[in-house]
Amino acid sequence: MSVVVELRSVTRSFPGPPEVVALRDAHLAVRAGDYVSIVGPSGSGKSTMLGILGLLDRPTVGACLVDGVDAATLDDDERAALRGRAIGFVFQAFHLLPARTVLDNVLLGMLYNGVPRGEREDRALASLDRVGMSHRVDALPTTLSGGERQRVAIARAIASAPRLLLADEPTGNLDERTSGEVMDLFERLRSDGLTLVVITHDRAVSDRADRTIRIADGRLAEVER
Numbered sequence: 184m185s186v187v188v189e190l191r192s193v194t195r196s197f198p199g200p201p202e203v204v205a206l207r208d209a210h211l212a213v214r215a216g217d218y219v220s221i222v223g224p225s226g227s228g229k230s231t232m233l234g235i236l237g238l239l240d241r242p243t244v245g246a247c248l249v250d251g252v253d254a255a256t257l258d259d260d261e262r263a264a265l266r267g268r269a270i271g272f273v274f275q276a277f278h279l280l281p282a283r284t285v286l287d288n289v290l291l292g293m294l295y296n297g298v299p300r301g302e303r304e305d306r307a308l309a310s311l312d313r314v315g316m317s318h319r320v321d322a323l324p325t326t327l328s329g330g331e332r333q334r335v336a337i338a339r340a341i342a343s344a345p346r347l348l349l350a351d352e353p354t355g356n357l358d359e360r361t362s363g364e365v366m367d368l369f370e371r372l373r374s375d376g377l378t379l380v381v382i383t384h385d386r387a388v389s390d391r392a393d394r395t396i397r398i399a400d401g402r403l404a405e406v407e408r
């Protein structure tokens with residue numbers, strides 16, 4: 184299986200003072216079709232790792248490769264283009280624009296990731312259909328439940344057909360039943376071929392992934408199943 188994203192000896196430190204080493208000599212290879220959960224206590228380095236995997240941040244030492252390309256060899260525009268093409272993001276707080284409709288939110292997500300203008304609406308409608316939100320395309324996010332908002336955010340993340348979905352506490356604002364629905368959706372997307380990396384504090388969520396990486400004090404360890 185091809186490697187979608189890889190960390191090679193990644194250390195990320197923040198200069199401070201005091202200096203904080205948020206990731207220490209991290210190695211990780213996420214293969215096409217993997218479903219990986221990332222767990223660990225608050226402050227252990229999970230979001231730092233997701234930022235590096237998502238090309239939002241750079242290692243202090245070591246390399247991050249996306250689709251085999253070392254991100255350090257790219258200029259800012261090339262990194263943004265690779266990020267837009269290859270990676271979708273989902274966050275705990277949804278980050279939908281409250282004054283824009285569901286459809287507009289998904290369309291706006293495609294502005295900067297290389298999807299030709301003429302294809303955007305069809306892609307947005309297809310991804311809203313995939314997450315079961317076609318009946319609310321004209322709604323404003325404020326009129327939706329938390330689970331529905333997260334499904335719209337997921338539609339926005341997948342509309343450009345990324346290979347990799349990075350999610351930071353995607354069920355953190357949802358109740359148990361709604362979390363279960365989002366997890367069911369992740370499994371369906373994975374069976375369509377999407378690769379998933381999900382940070383979670385929720386045991387029910389991490390148990391549904393097929394690999395779990397535990398971070399403690401910036402060090403990664405694969406949890407044996």
Ligand SMILES: Nc1ncnc2c1ncn2[C@@H]1O[C@H](COP(=O)(O)OP(=O)(O)OP(=O)(O)O)[C@@H](O)[C@H]1O
Nearest residue numbers: 197203204205223224225226227228229230231232
């Ligand atoms: N921009 C920054 N500047 C300085 N220190 C930072 C910065 N970002 C993160 N850190 C530090 O790096 C460490 C790891 O933070 P990170 O946000 O990755 O943890 P986390 O595991 O995602 O935590 P949580 O579960 O609370 O979100 C923490 O000690 C944090 O204070």
